Amino acid sequence: MFVITADQIGSRTDRDRAGEMIAALDAEFSPAFILPPDQTAGDEIQLLLRDAATTLAVLLALHRDSHWSIGIGIGEVRTPLPASTRQASGGAFVAARAGVTRAKKAEARFALAVDLAPGAGSRGGAGVGESGGGSALNAEEVEALITTLLLLRQRRTKEGWAAVDLLQGGLSQVEIAALLGISTAAVSQRIHSALWRVDQSAQPALVRLLENLEHATTETDPAT
Structure with a gap:
């Protein structure tokens, strides 16, 4: 699953934007959220999603708003699910926390982290703090490609x-x-x-890469 944790930039000198951002995301993406979007630690919002395409779309919406440091975490989520996102837990939430912490110092205010399940193969992703292996792109490499798109869009007038x-x-x-x-x-x-055609061409490829990373969190290595 995919968890997005977004922390408001400069919240001590700005108004609380979490509520209106949650309302905007809920209005546009509501059917895709596994649990209702939540405001957690004051100026922070947390989202739980199942599919990569909506995860990327939400990331792009948050980044365009320009008021958020954004971490995406990919991994397992403990079940049964609670009533609210803020009560949920699991590797995806740990990864999202690691991501948003790094995002605060990243050029595009974005970071990606993957929490591999025990026994999962290294194809397609990396655990939190790991570089991964195999022929597929790992989390660090996918993060770099998504960051490139974000910086491209950031320069759009x-x-x-x-x-x-x-x-x-x-x-x-x-x-x-x-x-x-x-x-x-x-x-x-x-x-x-605006490099619109580049933007549109890149997004499907990035969705597939996110899907590969998500698959790697549950794929068991045959050697184990």
């Missing part, structure tokens, strides 16, 4: 985001140009400068 959001909303470039009061050539340039 407000004008670039406006064009990309409308494009993702189903509008054509002609319609976007009319709505924004600019030429279609200007719309095309904004989308190009």
Whole structure:
């Protein structure tokens, strides 16, 4: 499973943003949450998800908001599940805690950690603090690729985001140009400068890599 722990940046000098962030995420991704999103240690939020695609989408939403250090933890979660996310426990939660701690000093304010189950093979991932092995990418390598995407998106201008959001909303470039009061050539340039196609091409590959890491947390090594 996937756990996201996000800690508000500069919370001592800013208002509490946890409640509104939880509401926004719940409105967009509610069916994907295994348990309702929770506010834990004051300005911190915690999310429990089952699928990699939504995990990446939530990460991108949190990062775009720009007020969060974000850790993703991948691993087992103890069952039966409690009534709330804050009461849940397991390796995925330990990994997410390690991730968010490192994220506070990371350039993109993001870190990824995987907690391998006892006897799990090393293919596809690494345990907390380990580098892993095998031919598949480990957690550190997947973290680096996701960080690259986050930094790419971080450089996108407000004008670039406006064009990309409308494009993702189903509008054509002609319609976007009319709505924004600019030429279609200007719309095309904004989308190009925003590296939208690179962004869209990278996301499915990153989802597969996250799925591989999650699979590695439950895959038992045949030699054990």
